[in-house]
Amino acid sequence: xxxxxxxxxxxxxxxxxxxxxxxxxxxxxxxxxxxxxxxxxxxxxxxxxxxxxxxxxxxxxxxxxxxxxxxxxxxxxxxxxxxxxxxxxxxxxxxxxxxxxxxxxxxxxxxxxxxxxxxxxxxxxxxxxxxxxxxxxxxxxxxxxxxxxxxxxxxxxxxxxxxxxxxxxxxxxxxxxxxxxxxxxxxxxxxxxxxxxxxxxxxxxxxxxxxxxxxxxxxxxxxxxxxxxxxxxxxxxxxxxxxxxxxxxxxxx
Amino acid sequence: xxxxxxxxxxxxxxxxxxxxxxxxxxxxxxxxxxxxxxxxxxxxxxxxxxxxxxxxxxxxxxxxxxxxxxxxxxxxxxxxxxxxxxxxxxxxxxxxxxxxxxxxxxxxxxxxxxxxxxxxxxxxxxxxxxxxxxxxxxxxxxxxxxxxxxxxxxxxxxxxxxxxxxxxxxxxxxxxxxxxxxxxxxxxxxxxxxxxxxxxxxxxxxxxxxxxxxxxxxxxxxxxxxxxxxxxxxxxxxxxxxxxxxxxxxxxxxxxxxxxxxxxxxxxxxxxxxxxxxxxxxxxxxxxxxxxxxxxxxxxxxxxxxxxxxxxxxxxxxxxxxxxxxxxxxxxxxxxxxxxxxxxxxxxxxxxxxxxxxxxxxxxxxxxxxxxxxxxxxxxxxxxxxxxxxxxxxxxxxxxxxxxxxxxxxxxxxxxxxxxxxxxxxxxxxxxxxxxxxxxxxxxxxxxxxxxxxxxxxxxxxxxxxxxxxxxxxxxxxxxxxxxxxxxxxxxxxxxxxxxxxxxxxxxxxxxxxxxxxxxxxxxxxxxxxxxxxxxxxxxxxxxxxxxxxxxxxxxxxxxxxxxxxxxxxxxxxxxxxxxxxxxxxxxxxxxxxxxxxxxxxxxxxxxxxxxxxxxxxxx
Numbered sequence: 001x002x003x004x005x006x007x008x009x010x011x012x013x014x015x016x017x018x019x020x021x022x023x024x025x026x027x028x029x030x031x032x033x034x035x036x037x038x039x040x041x042x043x044x045x046x047x048x049x050x051x052x053x054x055x056x057x058x059x060x061x062x063x064x065x066x067x068x069x070x071x072x073x074x075x076x077x078x079x080x081x082x083x084x085x086x087x088x089x090x091x092x093x094x095x096x097x098x099x100x101x102x103x104x105x106x107x108x109x110x111x112x113x114x115x116x117x118x119x120x121x122x123x124x125x126x127x128x129x130x131x132x133x134x135x136x137x138x139x140x141x142x143x144x145x146x147x148x149x150x151x152x153x154x155x156x157x158x159x160x161x162x163x164x165x166x167x168x169x170x171x172x173x174x175x176x177x178x179x180x181x182x183x184x185x186x187x188x189x190x191x192x193x194x195x196x197x198x199x200x201x202x203x204x205x206x207x208x209x210x211x212x213x214x215x216x217x218x219x220x221x222x223x224x225x226x227x228x229x230x231x232x233x234x235x236x237x238x239x240x241x242x243x244x245x246x247x248x249x250x251x252x253x
Numbered sequence: 254x255x256x257x258x259x260x261x262x263x264x265x266x267x268x269x270x271x272x273x274x275x276x277x278x279x280x281x282x283x284x285x286x287x288x289x290x291x292x293x294x295x296x297x298x299x300x301x302x303x304x305x306x307x308x309x310x311x312x313x314x315x316x317x318x319x320x321x322x323x324x325x326x327x328x329x330x331x332x333x334x335x336x337x338x339x340x341x342x343x344x345x346x347x348x349x350x351x352x353x354x355x356x357x358x359x360x361x362x363x364x365x366x367x368x369x370x371x372x373x374x375x376x377x378x379x380x381x382x383x384x385x386x387x388x389x390x391x392x393x394x395x396x397x398x399x400x401x402x403x404x405x406x407x408x409x410x411x412x413x414x415x416x417x418x419x420x421x422x423x424x425x426x427x428x429x430x431x432x433x434x435x436x437x438x439x440x441x442x443x444x445x446x447x448x449x450x451x452x453x454x455x456x457x458x459x460x461x462x463x464x465x466x467x468x469x470x471x472x473x474x475x476x477x478x479x480x481x482x483x484x485x486x487x488x489x490x491x492x493x494x495x496x497x498x499x500x501x502x503x504x505x506x507x508x509x510x511x512x513x514x515x516x517x518x519x520x521x522x523x524x525x526x527x528x529x530x531x532x533x534x535x536x537x538x539x540x541x542x543x544x545x546x547x548x549x550x551x552x553x554x555x556x557x558x559x560x561x562x563x564x565x566x567x568x569x570x571x572x573x574x575x576x577x578x579x580x581x582x583x584x585x586x587x588x589x590x591x592x593x594x595x596x597x598x599x600x601x602x603x604x605x606x607x608x609x610x611x612x613x614x615x616x617x618x619x620x621x622x623x624x625x626x627x628x629x630x631x632x633x634x635x636x637x638x639x640x641x642x643x644x645x646x647x648x649x650x651x652x653x654x655x656x657x658x659x660x661x662x663x664x665x666x667x668x669x670x671x672x673x674x675x676x677x678x679x680x681x682x683x684x685x686x687x688x689x690x691x692x693x694x695x696x697x698x699x700x701x702x703x704x705x706x707x708x709x710x711x712x713x714x715x716x717x718x719x720x721x722x723x724x725x726x727x728x729x730x731x732x733x734x735x736x737x738x739x740x741x742x743x744x745x746x747x748x749x750x751x752x753x754x755x756x757x758x759x760x761x762x763x764x765x766x767x768x769x770x771x772x773x774x775x776x777x778x779x780x781x782x783x784x785x786x787x788x789x790x791x792x793x794x795x796x797x798x799x800x801x802x803x804x805x806x807x808x809x810x811x812x813x814x815x816x817x818x819x820x821x822x823x824x825x826x827x828x829x830x831x832x833x834x835x836x837x838x839x840x841x842x843x844x845x846x847x848x849x850x851x852x853x854x855x856x857x858x859x860x861x862x863x864x865x866x867x868x869x870x871x872x873x
Binding site: 029063097152213219 | 608609610642643644645678702703704705706707708709710711712713714715716719720721722726729730733734736737740741744745748
């Protein structure tokens with residue numbers, strides 16, 4: 001529904017798109033069968049094939065996460081759940097499975113307490129993806145313009161008042177959804193968040209091996225990459241701890 | 254084979270039926286633990302006869318005596334054999350001792366060594382250790398020996414009344430040691446005569462400042478002859494301790510105190526006294542050892558970090574892992590073994606730099622050290638159990654152990670090889686999640702599983718493509734705004750047109766009404782009554798319609814009244830106006846009033862229109 005415009009455009013613009021989609025659909029069914037039969041490595045192989053073909057979908061990432069979870073590859077599972085959640089932030093199943101996978105990681109990272117309003121706003125923002133917010137913004141703009149037209153052309157004073165305030169509200173909401181869409185897009189495209197892959201990673205105080213050991217992270221921990229310097233990445237945890245790890249230990253979501 | 258020969262020899266020697274019987278059940282005729290010893294007093298006086306006994310705990314042949322240089326053999330060898338058969342809990346054990354005894358006499362002062370004697374047991378040759386015997390100048394009356402005969406008793410008693418010396422002392426092996434270096438302290442009692450009847454009030458030293466361990470505490474005192482300042486004493490070890498100084502400085506060892514009950518022979522009052530033993534008296538004597546001081550030096554200051562108090566000689570350390578390949582969450586252990594001579598008992602486990610993700614538990618220590626007069630030697634084993642919590646290949650840095658070498662007088666560090674361990678993935682990690690130990694949130698999802706995969710065909714999108722910000726998005730947004738603008742322009746134009754019509758009508762209402770009124774006036778003058786009323790009604794309706802922007806066809810008395818009321822015109826005014834219309838309508842179909850009536854209505858109509866022109870102008 002959210003992507004209908006896009007699908008429509010894609011089909012119109014790319015005559016070969018539908019053929020590729022058909023292949024992806026058959027591979028999708030095949031991988032799902034593998035998963036159902038417990039052949040998780042095969043399922044992962046086929047899902048990865050779809051992904052390598054340039055297709056993306058929250059469902060694809062979710063199923064990949066599941067297959068990795070069943071294979072006990074925790075870091076991969078969390079990575080793909082996070083990717084799925086990026087594309088479909090409000091999906092309860094993805095959030096649930098991500099939590100299940102995170103329960104099995106060794107690091108408990110408590111986020112710094114945030115001003116409650118920011119948390120609310122963040123949760124609200126994650127209710128939809130960038131495209132969801134974009135679509136909503138188009139509808140809201142349409143509603144605003146409609147109400148504005150009503151304000152201009154309705155004779156009844158009461159109705160004119162009503163339509164004016166509705167238009168104002170819709171305009172505010174449209175602006176809000178554009179802001180949220182932009183924020184979501186930044187979150188997805190900046191790819192600053194990453195998942196730790198090795199079983200144990202020592203976080204250093206400086207970007208070289210002589211740096212003091214600050215703390216250790218385990219497989220599946222989520223970090224934010226805030227800087228990069230040659231082969232080292234400056235990371236920050238949700239609880240505010242910062243340090244340097246060698247590039248290659250963390251995979252960006 | 255050996256046993257058979259032994260049985261045979263027993264049989265041939267004794268030839269007794271009893272042995273036949275015994276042979277059937279003898280199971281422990283021990284020919285393997287052969288010991289061949291020599292016993293003789295260590296110190297003798299010149300001219301004194303003494304015995305030297307060579308004994309072997311087996312049936313022995315081919316006894317070869319040593320060279321008794323310096324001594325004169327008075328008698329011997331005399332061979333004696335004793336045999337012992339024991340039944341203990343139904344098992345029979347047998348022991349046999351053969352001894353060869355010589356009686357020697359020392360000729361001159363000095364130190365002499367009895368060489369090794371040899372003996373053959375079952376075609377195997379055994380030798381004694383060489384024995385040193387010190388010969389001192391005999392006192393005027395020869396010192397009584399243990400084996401002295403009864404006849405000499407009277408003579409001895411007479412002498413010991415004066416030179417009957419007895420003392421105790423504590424002998425330390427070293428008087429200048431490092432802190433932690435072991436030394437032995439021996440409490441000995443010395444007595445010239447053998448007339449000790451018993452001991453009372455024994456007070457052993459407390460060894461303040463030392464870690465002490467008793468290594469020898471004989472139940473019965475074993476007296477041996479010893480030369481002290483050229484005099485023969487019978488000495489016996491009361492206690493022997495191993496000491497480890499724990500403090501530095503001059504440490505004093507408290508005196509050893511004892512009260513001895515001595516048997517003193519009084520001068521016989523009659524010849525029968527001695528015979529009945531009445532001349533012996535018990536005298537109590539309190540003796541104390543002199544205080545012994547041990548100088549304890551501190552260890553050098555430049556101790557490495559891995560030094561944990563070990564002091565001694567020849568320490569060795571080995572560190573290894575019980576297994577070098579385990580799975581995560583599986584228990585394993587590291588074993589560190591330290592051996593050497595010194596305070597092994599007091600050694601602490603060396604530190605291991607564990608990888609951060611290893612959990613370690615209490616160290617299990619097994620002490621295998623022996624404490625003897627030559628110090629403490631042996632080994633101590635530390636078993637450190639650990640559980641790796643995550644998979645991977647880990648290299649534990651080499652374990653370091655430092656001790657202070659007494660011989661070299663410096664610290665010596667021993668380093669093990671690095672310990673490598675491969676930790677495999679926990680095979681049970683998936684089935685039941687019980688991550689223990691690590692600070693982890695409580696596992697609340699036991700028995701739960703992840704949600705199942707999504708099977709519906711998804712709406713594929715291209716990777717890293719977004720609708721938001723795409724040209725299509727802007728296109729759609731632009732189209733919306735464009736549509737709005739177009740709509741707005743269209744609608745506003747139409748409304749403008751519409752508003753113009755209304756305004757014109759409104760503005761021209763008076764004019765139109767007046768034109769109609771003029772027509773009506775002409776009809777009034779010409780006396781056309783129905784035409785007059787019709788024209789007047791049209792003028793009034795038309796005026797209302799134009800003013801109220803209502804089409805004349807849609808006008809009725811009711812909606813006109815309502816529209817007027819909407820325009821803030823009072824009900825009375827509206828009624829006045831509508832009354833005139835009513836009168837016109839009425840007169841149209843029932844003309845009765847004539848020209849006077851017509852003129853009145855005409856004037857009323859003009860007044861009403863003028864009035865409304867004002868009212869509506871004000872309101873607009």
